[in-house]
Amino acid sequence: MTDEYRPQEIEPKWQKKWEEDGLYHAEIDPSKEKFYALTMLPYPSGDLHIGHWYAMTPSDARARFKRMQGKNVLFPMGFDAFGLPAENAAIQRNIHPKEWTYDNIEHMRKQLKSMGAMFDWDREAISCEPSYYRWTEWFFIQLYEHGLAYRKRAPVDWCPSCNTTLAREQVVGEDRLCERCDTPVIKKELEQWFFRITDYAEELLDFSHLDWPTQVVAMQKNWIGRSEGASVVFHTEEGDPMEVFTTRPDTLWGATFMVLAPEHPLVDKVTTEEHREEVEAYKKQAERQTQIERAAADKEKTGVFTGGYAINPVNEKRIPVWTADYVMMGYGTGAIMGVPAHDERDFNFARRYDLEVIPVIQPEGEEFDGETMEEPYIGPGLMINSGPLTGTLITEGEGHDNPGIMAVIEWLDEKGIGEKGVSYKIQDWLISRQRYWGAPIPMVYCQKCGWNPVPEDELPVLLPEDVKWLPTGESPLKLHPNWKKTTCPECGGPAERETDTMDTFMCSSWYHLRYLSPGYEKAPFKQEEYDYWMPVDTYTGGVEHATMHLIYTRFFHKALRDIGITKGPEPMLQLRNQGQILAPDRQRMSKSRGNVVPPDPLVEEYGADAVRCYLMFGYRWSEGGPWSEENIQGVVRWLHRVWDTFVNKAREGGDVDCPEKVCRDLRRKVHVTLQQVSEDYQRFEFNTVISALMELLNEMNDAVQEGVVGTAAWSEVEDYYLRMLAPAAPHIAEELWTGVLGKPYSIHEQPWPEVDEEATQKETFTLIVQVNGKLRDRIQVPVGISDQEAKEIALESEGAAPYVEDAEVRKVIVVPGRLVNIVV
RNA sequence: GGGGCGGUGGCGGAAUUGGCAGACGCAGGGGACUUAAAAUCCCCCGGUUUAUCCGUGUGGGUUCGACUCCCACCCGCCCUACCA
Numbered sequence: 016m017t018d019e020y021r022p023q024e025i026e027p028k029w030q031k032k033w034e035e036d037g038l039y040h041a042e043i044d045p046s047k048e049k050f051y052a053l054t055m056l057p058y059p060s061g062d063l064h065i066g067h068w069y070a071m072t073p074s075d076a077r078a079r080f081k082r083m084q085g086k087n088v089l090f091p092m093g094f095d096a097f098g099l100p101a102e103n104a105a106i107q108r109n110i111h112p113k114e115w116t117y118d119n120i121e122h123m124r125k126q127l128k129s130m131g132a133m134f135d136w137d138r139e140a141i142s143c144e145p146s147y148y149r150w151t152e153w154f155f156i157q158l159y160e161h162g163l164a165y166r167k168r169a170p171v172d173w174c175p176s177c178n179t180t181l182a183r184e185q186v187v188g189e190d191r192l193c194e195r196c197d198t199p200v201i202k203k204e205l206e207q208w209f210f211r212i213t214d215y216a217e218e219l220l221d222f223s224h225l226d227w228p229t230q231v232v233a234m235q236k237n238w239i240g241r242s243e244g245a246s247v248v249f250h251t252e253e254g255d256p257m258e259v260f261t262t263r264p265d266t267l268w269g270a271t272f273m274v275l276a277p278e279h280p281l282v283d284k285v286t287t288e289e290h291r292e293e294v295e296a297y298k299k300q301a302e303r304q305t306q307i308e309r310a311a312a313d314k315e316k317t318g319v320f321t322g323g324y325a326i327n328p329v330n331e332k333r334i335p336v337w338t339a340d341y342v343m344m345g346y347g348t349g350a351i352m353g354v355p356a357h358d359e360r361d362f363n364f365a366r367r368y369d370l371e372v373i374p375v376i377q378p379e380g381e382e383f384d385g386e387t388m389e390e391p392y393i394g395p396g397l398m399i400n401s402g403p404l405t406g407t408l409i410t411e412g413e414g415h416d417n418p419g420i421m422a423v424i425e426w427l428d429e430k431g432i433g434e435k436g437v438s439y440k441i442q443d444w445l446i447s448r449q450r451y452w453g454a455p456i457p458m459v460y461c462q463k464c465g466w467n468p469v470p471e472d473e474l475p476v477l478l479p480e481d482v483k484w485l486p487t488g489e490s491p492l493k494l495h496p497n498w499k500k501t502t503c504p505e506c507g508g509p510a511e512r513e514t515d516t517m518d519t520f521m522c523s524s525w526y527h528l529r530y531l532s533p534g535y536e537k538a539p540f541k542q543e544e545y546d547y548w549m550p551v552d553t554y555t556g557g558v559e560h561a562t563m564h565l566i567y568t569r570f571f572h573k574a575l576r577d578i579g580i581t582k583g584p585e586p587m588l589q590l591r592n593q594g595q596i597l598a599p600d601r602q603r604m605s606k607s608r609g610n611v612v613p614p615d616p617l618v619e620e621y622g623a624d625a626v627r628c629y630l631m632f633g634y635r636w637s638e639g640g641p642w643s644e645e646n647i648q649g650v651v652r653w654l655h656r657v658w659d660t661f662v663n664k665a666r667e668g669g670d671v672d673c674p675e676k677v678c679r680d681l682r683r684k685v686h687v688t689l690q691q692v693s694e695d696y697q698r699f700e701f702n703t704v705i706s707a708l709m710e711l712l713n714e715m716n717d718a719v720q721e722g723v724v725g726t727a728a729w730s731e732v733e734d735y736y737l738r739m740l741a742p743a744a745p746h747i748a749e750e751l752w753t754g755v756l757g758k759p760y761s762i763h764e765q766p767w768p769e770v771d772e773e774a775t776q777k778e779t780f781t782l783i784v785q786v787n788g789k790l791r792d793r794i795q796v797p798v799g800i801s802d803q804e805a806k807e808i809a810l811e812s813e814g815a816a817p818y819v820e821d822a823e824v825r826k827v828i829v830v831p832g833r834l835v836n837i838v839v
Numbered sequence: 840g841g842g843g844c845g846g847u848g849g850c851g852g853a854a855u856u857g858g859c860a861g862a863c864g865c866a867g868g869g870g871a872c873u874u875a876a877a878a879u880c881c882c883c884c885g886g887u888u889u890a891u892c893c894g895u896g897u898g899g900g901u902u903c904g905a906c907u908c909c910c911a912c913c914c915g916c917c918c919u920a921c922c923a
Contacts, residue, residue, distance in 0.1 A: 228843095228844095229843070229844085230842095230843050230844065230917085230918085231843095232843095233842060233843050233918085234842080234843075234918060234919080236842090237841085237842060237843090237918080237919065237920095238918095238919085240922065242922070242923085244923085259923080260923070261923060262922090262923070263923080274923090316921080340921085341921045341923095342921085342923075343921075343922075343923090345922095346922050346923075347922075347923060348923095350923095351923045352923085353923095354923090358923070359840090359921090360921060360923080361923085438922080438923085439922095440922060558917080558918090559917095559918095561918080562918080562919090632851090632852095632863080632864075633851060633852085633864085633865090634851070634852080635851095635852070637844095638844090638845080638852095640851065640852090641851085643850085643851070643865075645850090645865060645866070646850085646851060646864070646865050646866090647865095648864090648865070649851095649863085649864040649865055650864080652864090652879095653863095653864085655878095655879095659879095691855090702851090702852070702853085702863085703852095703853070703862090703863085705863080705864090706852090706853075706862070706863035706864075707862095707863080708863095709863055709864075710862075710863065713863090781859075783858070783859055785858085785859090785903085785904070786891090787903075787904085788858090788902095788903060788904040788905095789891085789904090790859055791891090793859070817891075818891065825903090826903060827903090828858095828903050828904075830858060830904095833858060833859095834858055834859080834904090836858080836903050836904060837903090838903050838904095
């Protein structure tokens with residue numbers, strides 16, 4: 016046994032032994048309570064980043080803590096292995112995406128293993144394996160057969176650089192840039208496959224079964240974007256219905272114009288010959304507008320008059336129909352009523368084009384004049400100029416929170432003009448990608464029979480290996496000479512395969528299920544595994560997935576539940592997000608900035624345990640912060656001190672008589688620490704886990720000076736210390752436990768210690784003496800002291816005396832076991 | 840514009856949920872050991888006019904007592920955005 020801590024020697028040794036012994040392999044055990052701890056799987060980009068360590072190693076520590084608490088813990092790992100970068104690498108370096116991906120996986124698996132995490136590699140799942148994507152395809156067919164997948168021609172966001180369509184979630188910012196390459200996105204009309212996630216919008220807004228961060232809940236609510244109001248049908252003068260959605264049906268009498276989105280199908284019909292040229296030009300320009308970068312500040316509303324008119328159904332008023340690009344085809348019905356007196360945008364538009372402004376909501380004590388008002392009025396008030404509903408009180412609040420609006424909707428309903436309506440921002444999930452490296456969409460098109468799914472016994476539809484890497488903009492599958500040629504499952508005649516592949520979010524929507532039985536060939540998972548392990552108890556990962564993966568996977572679970580494949584309301588009960596580790600310069604780490612901190616050299620120099628512990632200690636886990644090579648030294652020193660205490664200091668002595676008080680105090684400290692550490696692991700407060708262990712070590716070393724080594728108290732402290740340390744620093748804990756103390760292998764199979772409540776009790780405490788709330792004295796007093804005694808001690812205390820002497824004591828507050836505050 | 844999170848020493852961060860502000864660590868200063876350095880160990884470390892002092896972004900409030908609760912505001916980060 017060396018007397019010096021050498022992580023480079025002990026860490027690989029234990030990793031090898033743990034793996035040989037299958038120490039972390041999880042099996043169904045009905046006698047134990049299960050715990051499914053899931054951490055987001057990496058994309059095999061090539062190298063593990065310190066951010067992966069930050070996300071995964073504290074998650075590992077917590078999974079280990081749960082295991083020691085007696086839970087049967089499943090903590091799996093895999094690779095989200097389909098996706099664009101593999102294809103980009105293929106084009107750039109002429110290497111097959113499969114080869115690139117598998118090389119990366121092999122390398123990253125090795126890196127992951129250096130964490131010393133309790134990943135169960137027997138359950139590894141890789142989404143680009145045929146045995147995996149066979150089931151991704153199968154799920155698609157399930158959704159298709161239950162009416163949740165459909166095909167439609169739609170204007171889609173298209174990245175001209177990546178040559179692919181993008182989901183709404185992958186288009187970022189005002190400039191509408193591609194999430195991956197920052198190229199401005201353009202619109203393109205294509206036949207695409209969609210999932211009906213909007214059918215689940217309402218249910219997705221129910222977070223009552225979830226313990227998720229408020230931030231993520233807020234982001235999802237925002238993303239789903241539910242609005243309550245009314246849908247009202249206007250008609251053009253020619254009698255064509257024009258449905259609008261409004262959250263303010265109470266302002267219907269103030270509608271002085273209509274606006275259609277430029278892409279609205281009715282625009283052509285309503286436009287008069289006189290205005291056709293102008294409207295056509297505007298439409299063209301609007302289309303281009305989405306293609307060019309829009310200046311951020313330019314919010315000026317533009318539009319053109321179509322020459323057509325509509326009839327306001329509430330008062331038969333004839334109002335002009337305009338088209339303008341501030342109305343979006345993708346939200347509501349793509350048509351709005353313009354109420355300039357009570358809407359910011361409508362107001363600006365009306366003033367610019369000199370349209371009538373009629374106020375119909377009036378707060379007390381105000382009288383608006385449509386001609387002269389300088390800004391719209393958005394607030395509450397009484398309805399005026401509103402026919403039979405004049406005088407209705409409109410309060411703050413939307414939909415059913417607003418009785419006045421509800422009264423209006425009821426009236427509209429009675430008259431057959433409109434009805435209660437709900438609108439969502441969320442759109443159906445577009446899953447088609449014109450790419451090679453993804454799971455093929457298992458559909459076949461026949462001239463005679465239309466679209467049909469590939470029969471289940473023919474799955475998986477395999478990707479062809481012999482493809483050409485040309486940046487053509489078309490899917491390599493489409494260009495392949497014969498891959499798409501097949502026969503119709505219905506009539507047996509010649510047919511063609513769908514050449515698009517699926518969005519990789521489809522693969523990651525169910526990976527937590529594949530871990531349950533990764534090799535299984537009869538179904539995506541074994542039922543008994545599902546019944547035992549699901550749902551996921553704790554899910555950890557980055558907040559960047561809040562509106563994509565985390566909505567998709569909830570939808571997926573709910574859709575499969577309705578089909579009869581999954582069970583329960585939600586797939587992941589508890590979610591926790593780690594923050595982000597920044598570069599030492601406080602910038603986000605990126606290859607282009609060249610400030611990426613690679614974990615491997617750190618592991619090489621300080622050991623995995625030190626890196627793990629520093630990532631736990633140096634930050635509030637949910638916040639993150641800049642990497643600091645300076646600060647890691649504190650943790651490195653601490654681990655060396657731990658080693659020194661257990662290996663050197665504690666092996667000497669034992670012949671000195673140790674005062675009983677030292678033992679008692681040390682026992683108290685260890686049990687108080689145990690209390691805190693248990694709570695902090697539970698709450699994901701990893702920084703205070705480590706600081707508590709540092710404090711305890713400091714006290715242990717003080718006690719060693721007093722001759723505590725050799726006592727029963729010391730044995731207990733040694734034992735408990737290593738158990739508490741084991742989740743955070745699994746290697747050194749194992750070495751000291753098994754190798755130095757000679758206790759039974761493995762520490763990671765030991766139970767978590769129990770707090771001895773009695774040992775945590777103190778005999779004395781520090782009584783705080785305040786005068787008028789200011790600290791004046793601290794006095795050691797016995798624990799069970801009465802309020803009266805405490806009061807007397809405080810009044811007579813040296814520190815308080817000068818302030819109390821010539822003053823009148825008005826009141827004395829006693830907080831038992833804590834303080835006395837004298838009010839003078 | 841809307842939403843979320845946050846603001847505590849030179850730095851990372853604690854604070855039993857309304858009761859000793861600054862735990863633990865980094866950096867810094869001093870000392871011990873050493874021929875010397877590293878390592879290690881010990882001491883100091885919010886400010887100042889050194890005292891009935893000031894101090895948790897700012898200003899108010901509630902309270903015997905506020906980093907913690909309430910109101911108003913300022914700043915930073917993240918998400919989202921012509922949402923009808």
